[in-house]
Amino acid sequence: MTDPAHDAGAPDLHAPDVHAPAALTACPSCGEPLPVGAKFCEACGASLGGADSAPAEPEPGSVADEAAPIDLASGPVSRLTRAGDGAPAAAGPQPCSQCSGVVGADGYCETCGSKALSERDHFRQQPVAWLAGVCDKGVVHHRNEDAMAMSASPDPTAPDRRAVLVVLDGVSNTDDSCLGSLAGARACLPVLAAGFPQGVGTPASRMGAVAQVFARAALVANTQVVAATTPGTTRPASATFTAVVLEGRTLVHANIGDSRCYWLPDAGAGVQLTVDDSAAQAQIVAGVPRATAESSPQAHAITAWLGADSPSIEPTVGRLDITGAGWLLAVSDGLWNYASEPAQLATRIAAAGTIEPAALALALVQFANAQGGRDNITAVVARVADLGAGHNAPTAPAEPGESHG
C-alpha cells in the first residue's frame, strides 16, 4: 500500500474541527432545548432576537426608510403587505437557499446539508413594494463581491415617483473588493436619491447638470472603493459602477464597466440602456457579432472601473423617456452572462411568471445559479407602473442624448 498518511505536505487538513459540548438553554416559545448562540428555535422557528438578528441600520438618505403603505388602488404590486427597510439583514430564520429546508444552528441545512450563506454572500432588499434586489455569491466564487443599493418613493403611480437602482461588481482578482463594492454602493445612493436639478437653463444644460449628479455619485463610490484598499497592495480594490434613476417617466442611467441596466416594457421590445466598458464591447463596436465577442476569452476584461488604479471615473450617462408599464433592471454580469440580449431577459421574466419584484429578482438569480453560477449575481428590479396619459413631471431634459459628465 502506498502511504499518503505520512505526507507532511498538508498539516492543516488534519486540524481537528473541535466542537465543545453545547450548553443548552430552552426556547422561550416552545421549550425546545437550544444550543448557545442559536438565532432561532429549530423546533418552532421562533426568532430568539439578540444582536445577530437585529436589522442593520437604515441606509442614510433613503427616500423610503419607512414601510410602503398598502395602496389597493395602485395595481397588482400592492399585494405585498410588508416591506423591508432596505437593510441586508433579514430578521428571523432564513430558509436554506438551495432547498428551503431549515438551517441548523451549525450553519448547514438540516435537509440537504448546504452551507448557509452569510449575509454578505446572499442578501435581499425590498425598500418598497415595487423595487427589490437580490445579491448572491453564485456557485463558483468563494465570496460575493457584487453589491447593490436601492431606494424609491412609496407610490409607483405618482407622477413624481422616483426610484434609484445601483449595482457595483467588485473585481475578483483584486483584494478587498467585496468591502469596497458594498461601501461604494451604499455611499452613492444618497447622492442619487436626492433628486435632480430642476427647471434651469436649456435641456442640454439640464442634462449636463444631471450627468454631474451621476459623476458625483461615481466619485463618492470611488472614494469608498479606494478607502477599502489595503495600503501597499499591488491589487487595489476595484469595482464596476452602474446606476439608473427613474424620475416620473424618464430614465437616466450611468455606468463604468460592464454592469448593465435594461428597460423591458410589457409591450414592445426591450433595450439595454448601458454600453459596457469592456473588451467585448470594443470588439462589437469593431463589427464582431455580440455572441462571439461576449464569449471570447477576454470578454470580461473591463476597460473602466472604480478604484485606486482606475484610468477614469467618469461614467457614461444616458437617458430614455418611457411609456407604459414594464421592468427596469440593474444587473451584474453574473446574470447577463446567461441572458445578454434584452429579448433573452424578457424570456426569463416571462418564465418567472410573477409581477412581484422580490420574486422576480430571486428567480433571475436562481436562473443564473442553475446555469452554473460562474460569477457573483446581482439583480435589482423595479416594477414600473403605467402612468397613463397624464403629463410628465417636469424633470430631466426632454432631449434624448448621451453625455459624459
Added chain:
Amino acid sequence: MAEFTAAVYQNEFLPDGGTDVNAIVTLSCVGAGTAGQTGGGAAGEVIIVDISGSMGTATMNAAKAAAQAALAEIVDGTWFAVIAGSDRAYLAYPTVTSGPGMVAMSGSARKAASSAIEAFRSSGGTAIGTWLDLAVTLFGSVPEVTQRHAILLTDGENREQPGALDAAIARATGVFQCDARGAGTDWQVEEIRRIAQALLGTVDIIGSPAQMRAQFQDMMRSAMARGVADAQLRVWSPQGAQVLFVRQVSPTVEDLTARRTPLNALTGAYPTGAWGDESRDYHVAVRLPAKAIGQEQLAARVQIALGDSVAAQGLVKATWSNDSDLTAKIDEQVAHYTGQTELASMIQEGLAAKAVGDEATATTKLGRAVQLAAETGNEEATAKLRKVVDVTDEHEGTVRLRKTVDKADEMALDTASTKTTRVKK
C-alpha cells in the same frame, strides 16, 4: 457530570465529480463517574463461569479465584448475580427461585457469593446460549437496573444445536453488554468473538490459569468505571446521500453499519454501550451526489447522544475543488484506520485459510497483514504475527508459515486482530 467532545479528521476537498467523503471522528468522554452512581439508574453485573467437565482442576481453581476477585471489584450497592454454566445455566447466587434474580452488593452478599463460587464442581457440557438466556432473565427481573454488563468465561466449544447460540445472542443484544474470555485453547475464537461483538464487549484469550485473576479484576474495574450507562452514535447525512459505512476503528475495529436503526429520514442511530473516561474513533464514509466546483456542503453530522440529548457533534464537510493539490491528499487518520481495518480482516481471513489447510491464501493474507502492521505502526500485531509466520521482507509482505505454531499464540493473534493503534503524533 460526563462531558463529551468531538473532533473530526478529514480531507474535505473532493475533485470534480467526486462523491465519497471519509472522516475519522474522535469522540471523547471525561467525568464519566462510577457505574450506577450518576443518577441515571442502577448498574447490574452478572459473572458467568463455565463449570463444564472439561475445566481441569487448575483451570477451575483459577476461575473460582478470578470470579471472587471480580466480586471484590463490584462497588457496593451494584446489583449482581453469579451464573454457573455447563449444558444448562445455574443461578449460583443469589439462591432464589422466584422474584428478583439479583441482589445489591454488600459485604455479606460478597461473602455469600464467594462461598457459592467456592462450591463449584466441574461436570457436564457447554451450552453457552442457555447461559446468555439466564442472564437476560436475571436482568429482566430487576427493572431498575439500566446499565447491564456481564463477564463470561468459557474453556470449550459450544455444544448446542446449530443456530441456538445465534438465537440466544440475538435475544441478549441490546439487553446487556458482555466481555468474554476463553481459557486454554479448546474454545473457538470466532464463536466467542461473535458474542462479544454483538454484546458490545471485548474478547481475549487467557493463556494460562495464572493470568485469570488479573484479567477478571481488570474487566470488572473497567466496567465499574463506566458511569455513562448508554450512549448512542448518530449519523445524519443529507437528503440523497448514502452512508457507505460506519465503523468504530479505535480501540478496536467494529463494523456498526448493519446496526443502524433509523431515527428519522436522514439520521441513523448506532449502539455504543456504556462509556467511561475514554476516547473512541469512528470512521464514517458518505456518498454524496457530486456538486459543482466551489460548492461546499455538510456530508454528515456525527453526534453522540445520551437519551434524547446530543452531547457532542462533529461536522464532516465536502468542498468540491479543481485544485488537485487539495483533492489528492488522503487524510492521515483516514489512511491509518483504513489500513488497520484491512489488517484485522487479513489476520482473520489468513488464520481461517490456515485452519482449513489453504496455505497459499494464508501466506498471502498474513503477508499482507505483516506489511500493514508495519506500515501502520501496530507493534502488538507485528509481535503476534511473528509468532505465526517467519517474515522474509516486512515491507513487501513476504512471509512463510511457521512449521510449528503454539495454538495459544495463533488464538492470541486472532483475538487481538481487531485491536488498533492510534496515529502516532
